[in-house]
Amino acid sequence: MSLHQVARFADVREDRGLEVNINDTPILLLRSGDQVRAFQGKCPHAGAPLVKGAVCHGRLICPWHKAAFRAEDGALCEPPALDSLARYHVEVRDGDVWVDDQPLPADKIPPADDARTFVIIGAGAAGTACVAALREKGFGGRILMIDREAEAGYDRTVLSKYVLAGDMAIKETAPLRDETYFTQQRIERLHGEVTLLDPGARQIQLADGRRLDYDAALIATGGEPKTLALPGIDLPQVFVLRSIAHARQILDAVRPGQRAVIIGDSFIAMEVASSLRKHELSVTVVARHPVPFAAQLGESVGQAILARHRANGVVYHTDGEAARIEGSHKVEAVVLDNGQRFAADVVIIGVGVRPATEPFAQLAREQDQSLSVDAGMRVADGVWAVGDIATFPLNGAPVRIEHWRLAQQQARIAAANMLGGDEHYLDVPFFWTYHFGKRYDYLGHAEHWDEVEFKGTPEHPPFIALLGKDGLVAAAVACDEGRAMAALAQRMKQPLPVDEAWRLVRDFSS
Ligand SMILES: Cc1cc2nc3c(=O)[nH]c(=O)nc-3n(C[C@H](O)[C@H](O)[C@H](O)COP(=O)(O)OP(=O)(O)OC[C@H]3O[C@@H](n4cnc5c(N)ncnc54)[C@H](O)[C@@H]3O)c2cc1C
Ligand code: FES
Structure with a gap:
């Protein structure tokens, strides 16, 4: 052990951390009463x-994407x-805080003491979070x-x-877990397409004909981009x-000076x-909505994001819908139903996704083809479904x-329940979006609100907007207000009066 004197005890606050450095490694000190x-x-x-x-x-x-740690x-x-979080040994002596420069050993990997096989279909956000949670919660059986x-x-x-x-090379796209992790944790990965799940037989089938038995299965197959039934949709570019793979195709196609037409304002x-x-x-967006994101973030924030796009040269076009894509060997133009024509070297369709659930026809599906799950993310006996494909009850609806x-939160809940737990989603949905160097954070899931109050203005971040309904916060939207939004992420789990939310924002804004 090699202890370093890093701070005075009196300088460590209870409502936020104090960052210190040992050998250029940042370490966060947190205080609770007389403990650090x-x-x-x-x-x-x-x-x-x-x-x-x-x-809180x-x-x-976390100020960025609201991960939470005890x-x-x-x-x-x-x-x-x-x-x-990795932890470090701490000692407080005579009002000084001393910290070891090496982290304490991480948790042990569960022994292989369980004969069950859990199959996870989809290794995206939710699938990967589920396998991590299964091992974290002590499951020692086979994970595929x-x-x-x-x-x-x-x-x-x-x-x-x-x-x-x-700004990031494709090869730098962060793997959610590295190979060493999968090997150490005995998580088997299979490259293949699931074409059928038989919940009665507890069996799945792959496109190559293989059949695999399971004791519990998680479906986390995510969304597939919707396309449009337009003439010319199959043209190259x-x-x-x-x-x-899609990002690679786009990057291989685009060159400075070309004209991109984006269909959709998602x-x-x-x-x-x-x-x-x-x-x-040059970028033209053929949009359906006069203001992007107004339905989710509110009119003013949507206007501010639109202004940001326009100031950076994006043409946002709202008059008319795409009717056909023209070109002989490659795309040449997008033509609208009002006859307007936009010359194009590349076209990107961004009109949302549909749930990737074709192999799960034996399970009850909603009209949008999603799988309807209960509050514990269970869709049938021995089968759980999470992420973009799951319709789940949120505040009763x-x-x-x-x-x-959210996909990863649901995956953690499903993992607990696959192991016999009874966990439900009780959190606040959160997402972020990024435009011309600014990240906008959104907490909640509000379809209606009757008041919007601002701290700051959305045109000139930092700002926070609280969308209120019947005096309670229905949603919060912000830019460059990481700490206050982190506190709101925790407090909005319970009904939060708008007045009280502003007090919290004041306390956590500095
Ligand atoms: C470009 C982009 C940007 C985004 N930005 C944000 C953002 O900023 N903030 C935010 O909150 N959300 C964002 N999202 C949405 C977010 O990525 C999804 O909500 C999330 O990935 C859903 O997780 P999932 O596990 O349900 O699906 P996915 O992450 O899509 O994983 C599903 C996996 O299942 C696999 N799969 C599908 N069918 C089969 C099958 N039959 N057999 C085997 N495997 C199958 C797929 O190959 C895929 O790997 C973004 C999405 C995209 C595409
Ligand atoms: S960096 Fe902390 S949640 Fe993303």
């Missing part, structure tokens, strides 16, 4: 400085982090994770933000974006518009939500 604890200073998800997070109700919440021991409570994407198990949210913008469509402007393409963190 030391954890790794950077979030295990994507490296956010945890000192900018909030400590015994949890440390303040007492750093245990993982909420994704998108998949690991608990199947995916039809060769590169499966990476962060697809960066594709529209940093990869297409050229017409793309969608869901996977690394989050992914607008993020792609922002990224392609960095490649100096069935909803399907396509967010990264």
Whole structure:
């Protein structure tokens, strides 16, 4: 053990961490009463400085994507982090805090003492979070994770933000877990497409004819980009974006000075518009809505994001719908139903996704083809479904939500229940989106609100908007307010009066 004197006890606050460095390694000190604890200073998800997070109700919440850790021991409570925080030995002597420079040993891998086989279909956000949670919760049986994407198990949210913008090379797209992890944890990975799940026989079938038996199965097959029934849709240089393979196709096709037409004003469509402007393409968005995201983020925030796009040269066109795509050997133009024609070298369709559930016809499906699950994410005996494909009860109403963190939260709940638990989703949905260098955070799931109050203005971040319904916070939208949103992520789990929320924002904004 090699202890370093890093701080005075009196300088460590209870409502947030204090960052210190040992040999250039950032370490976060947290205080609770007369106890001080030391954890790794950077979030295990994507490296956010945890000192900018909030400590609230015994949890440390990350300022970037709201992963939550137990303040007492750093245990993982909420994704998108998949690991608990590394801890360091601490001693307080004569008012000084001393910390060891090596982390304490990590948790042990469960022994192979269980004869059951759990099959995870889909190795995306939810599938990977589920296998991590199964081992974290002590499951020692066989885990088999199947995916039809060769590169499966990476962060697809960066594709529209940093990869297409050229800020991150495809090969740097972060794997959610590395090979060593899978080997050490005895998680078997299979590259293949599941074509059938028979819940009665507890068996799945793969496209190559193989059949596999399971004791419990998780379906986490995510969404498939919708396309449009337009003449010319199959022309070369017409793309969608869901996977690394799609991102590679787009990057191989685009050149500075070209003209991109994006059909749709979804989050992914607008993020792609922002990224392609960095490649100096001229970008036209053929939009359905006069203001993007107004239904989710409110009119003013949507207007501010639109203004940001326009200021950066994006043409946002709302008059008319795409009627056909023209070209002989490759795409040449998008023509609208009002006759307007936009010359195009590349076209990207960004009109949402549909649940990838074709192999699960033996399970009850909703009209949108999603799988309807109970509050514990169970869809049938021995089968759980999570993520983009799951319609689940949120505050009593069935909803399907396509967010990264939510998919992983549901996966952790399913993992607990596959092991005999009885956990339900009791959290606040969260997502983020990124446009021209600014990340916008959204907490909640509000379809209606009767008041919107701002701190700051959305045109000039930082700002927070609280969307209220009947005096309670229905949703919060913000930019550059990581700590306050981290605190809200925790407090909005219970009904939160708007007035009280503003007090919390004031306390956590500095
Ligand atoms: C470009 C992009 C940017 C995004 N940005 C954000 C963001 O900023 N914030 C946010 O909250 N959300 C974002 N999302 C949404 C988020 O990625 C999804 O909500 C999340 O990935 C859903 O997780 P999932 O596990 O349900 O599905 P996925 O992550 O899509 O994983 C599903 C996996 O199942 C596999 N699969 C499908 N069918 C089969 C089959 N029959 N057999 C075997 N394998 C199969 C697929 O290959 C895939 O790997 C973004 C999505 C995209 C595409
Ligand atoms: S960096 Fe902490 S949750 Fe993403």
